[in-house]
Amino acid sequence: MNLIEIDNLKTYYRTEAGDVAAADGVSLSVSPNETLGLVGESGSGKTTVAKSIIRLLPDNGDIVSGTVKYNGDDITEMSMKDVQRKIRWKEISMIPQNAMNGFDPVHTVGAQIIEAIRAHEDDTTKANARSRAKELFEDLGLDAERIDDYPHQFSGGMAQRAMVALALAVNPAVVLADEPTTALDVVIQDRILESISELQDEYDTAMIMITHDMSVVSETCDTIAVMYGGRVVEVGDADTIIKNPRHPYTLGLRNAFPDITADSQELISIPGTPPNLVDPGEGCRFAPRCPFAEERCWEETPQPEEYDDGLVVECHRADEAEMLREEASKRDT
Numbered sequence: 001m002n003l004i005e006i007d008n009l010k011t012y013y014r015t016e017a018g019d020v021a022a023a024d025g026v027s028l029s030v031s032p033n034e035t036l037g038l039v040g041e042s043g044s045g046k047t048t049v050a051k052s053i054i055r056l057l058p059d060n061g062d063i064v065s066g067t068v069k070y071n072g073d074d075i076t077e078m079s080m081k082d083v084q085r086k087i088r089w090k091e092i093s094m095i096p097q098n099a100m101n102g103f104d105p106v107h108t109v110g111a112q113i114i115e116a117i118r119a120h121e122d123d124t125t126k127a128n129a130r131s132r133a134k135e136l137f138e139d140l141g142l143d144a145e146r147i148d149d150y151p152h153q154f155s156g157g158m159a160q161r162a163m164v165a166l167a168l169a170v171n172p173a174v175v176l177a178d179e180p181t182t183a184l185d186v187v188i189q190d191r192i193l194e195s196i197s198e199l200q201d202e203y204d205t206a207m208i209m210i211t212h213d214m215s216v217v218s219e220t221c222d223t224i225a226v227m228y229g230g231r232v233v234e235v236g237d238a239d240t241i242i243k244n245p246r247h248p249y250t251l252g253l254r255n256a257f258p259d260i261t262a263d264s265q266e267l268i269s270i271p272g273t274p275p276n277l278v279d280p281g282e283g284c285r286f287a288p289r290c291p292f293a294e295e296r297c298w299e300e301t302p303q304p305e306e307y308d309d310g311l312v313v314e315c316h317r318a319d320e321a322e323m324l325r326e327e328a329s330k331r332d333t
């Protein structure tokens with residue numbers, strides 16, 4: 001059974017230039033203990049999908065259609081009060097991209113973690129919650145005494161780790177992690193990923209990991225969803241996608257990392273620019289940047305299709321993947 005089931009989600013931002021279709025028909029699912037990696041260039045809609053799940057969109061953002069089910073209940077239909085009371089933090093927590101924004105500046109970091117724990121566990125004493133918060137701090141390589149500091153006393157990297165502590169403290173069923181380890185050194189990054197994975201095993205926690213870092217994806221994810229221009233263009237088993245992707249965009253991302261097992265590497269962008277999400281028009285959104293685009297790619301919008309290897313891909317030429325992969329590797333050498 002899927003914990004999270006997103007079906008044809010459309011989330012738009014109202015702007016003076018028109019509606020930005022940041023998530024434009026996204027379907028995804030996550031089951032207990034699964035880590036789904038959401039990858040793609042900046043602006044492809046990853047954060048929008050995560051924020052839609054817990055309804056944390058900015059004022060000009062709206063879910064215009066589609067469903068986001070958590071354990072069968074449609075979160076998009078719930079009142080904001082119910083989302084806040086029953087879902088956010090308790091069931092689904094989020095480690096935001098800018099961790100500092102996740103904390104209330106007027107309370108100490110520890111007080112916020114303790115409050116979160118006690119809000120979800122009626123019978124936990126303050127002292128117990130405090131010792132758990134300290135333990136989590138230590139697990140994440142932070143000095144436990146610093147739980148009495150205010151958020152502004154933390155550096156960016158420390159705030160990010162404290163945010164991970166907050167997100168994990170309440171043992172949620174799902175953690176949405178938006179670039180949880182960017183800007184951290186490799187040792188701390190590994191420690192965070194290890195803590196997350198220990199917690200996952202202990203509590204069957206599911207995770208949606210948004211990242212630009214392909215070494216993080218290959219180490220931690222069971223499944224991968226590749227986003228491009230507001231759509232999931234390829235999704236499936238992580239090893240299959242890393243070794244034998246079908247979508248030319250994923251191929252481009254993968255070939256930008258000749259050795260994905262090496263130390264942390266940033267995504268290198270593929271030549272060309274992402275599509276205009278105000279009026280993407282007909283045809284494949286990747287066609288202007290795709291080395292394999294044919295006439296139909298410019299005219300007909302590809303629909304998701306499932307292949308023998310289990311990958312679900314939106315590409316007119318995905319059935320020729322083996323040949324495309326060979327071609328791509330010839331071009332790169």
Ligand code: ATP
Nearest residue numbers: 013015020022041042043044045046047048058277
């Ligand atoms: P990044 O990795 O940079 O966070 P992303 O893949 O998470 O990128 P989103 O942040 O979801 O992408 O943005 C998707 C699109 O929506 C982008 O074109 C972005 O400019 C646009 N967008 C995001 N927030 C808003 C907003 N509040 N108003 C208007 N457009 C927005």
